[in-house]
Amino acid sequence: MKVSRLLITVLMAFLLTACSSAPEEIEAAGYTKAYEPLTFTDLDIPVNIEVVDGVTYADGVLIVNKEIPLPEDYNPEMQPEVIEAYTQMFEDAEAEGLYFELVSGFRSYDYQAELYNSYVARDGKEAADQYSAEPGHSEHQTGLAVDVGSYDSAVLLQTSFEYTPEFQWLKDVAHEYGFIIRYMKGKENITGYMYEPWHLRYVGDKAPAIYESGLTLEEYFDLV
Numbered sequence: 001m002k003v004s005r006l007l008i009t010v011l012m013a014f015l016l017t018a019c020s021s022a023p024e025e026i027e028a029a030g031y032t033k034a035y036e037p038l039t040f041t042d043l044d045i046p047v048n049i050e051v052v053d054g055v056t057y058a059d060g061v062l063i064v065n066k067e068i069p070l071p072e073d074y075n076p077e078m079q080p081e082v083i084e085a086y087t088q089m090f091e092d093a094e095a096e097g098l099y100f101e102l103v104s105g106f107r108s109y110d111y112q113a114e115l116y117n118s119y120v121a122r123d124g125k126e127a128a129d130q131y132s133a134e135p136g137h138s139e140h141q142t143g144l145a146v147d148v149g150s151y152d153s154a155v156l157l158q159t160s161f162e163y164t165p166e167f168q169w170l171k172d173v174a175h176e177y178g179f180i181i182r183y184m185k186g187k188e189n190i191t192g193y194m195y196e197p198w199h200l201r202y203v204g205d206k207a208p209a210i211y212e213s214g215l216t217l218e219e220y221f222d223l224v
């Protein structure tokens with residue numbers, strides 16, 4: 001009886017020592033860090049934000065939204081690579097019996113001011129802000145955004161565009177041409193705009209990654 005109690009005591013002491021010393025040894029050997037799980041944020045590379053002549057870029061992608069403006073004199077006109085991209089997209093669509101039309105492209109600061117003021121006069125500022133940008137805040141001033149419509153549909157710039165065969169094709173392939181649907185459904189509180197299935201923003205070779213992420217430009221570039 002005495003022997004077995006002694007044995008148990010010795011065994012307990014050994015176990016306690018073994019258990020308590022183990023983590024210290026690992027820590028002392030510098031292994032502790034390896035046991036901390038890596039998170040997505042640890043591996044994420046910080047977004048590079050640059051402002052060049054009043055124009056903001058996130059990892060080289062021009063950003064304009066309700067908070068980030070463009071200078072009044074920023075007047076790039078429609079960018080050639082964008083014209084090339086939507087022309088190719090429309091041609092490929094035609095080959096499948098789908099017909100797009102270009103509804104709107106580049107808009108200058110002054111033209112946006114005219115538009116915005118007319119909307120405010122008609123619907124009031126609160127309503128106008130859901131679908132129109134204040135001058136200096138429109139993506140159309142970048143020369144990188146287009147509004148498209150279905151040629152066969154009389155309905156232009158309305159959310160019912162999403163039910164057209166053209167949009168059903170567009171939503172799955174636009175990124176292959178460098179475009180993203182900028183004002184997404186369910187992201188109104190982030191973009192500040194109503195869902196606009198017709199408004200495409202050209203982001204070039206970053207489009208597939210942004211599309212796959214399912215995020216808005218603001219979320220993708222940590223600008224929220």
Ligand SMILES: [Zn+2]
Pocket residue numbers: 104140145146147198199200
């Ligand atoms: Zn638009």
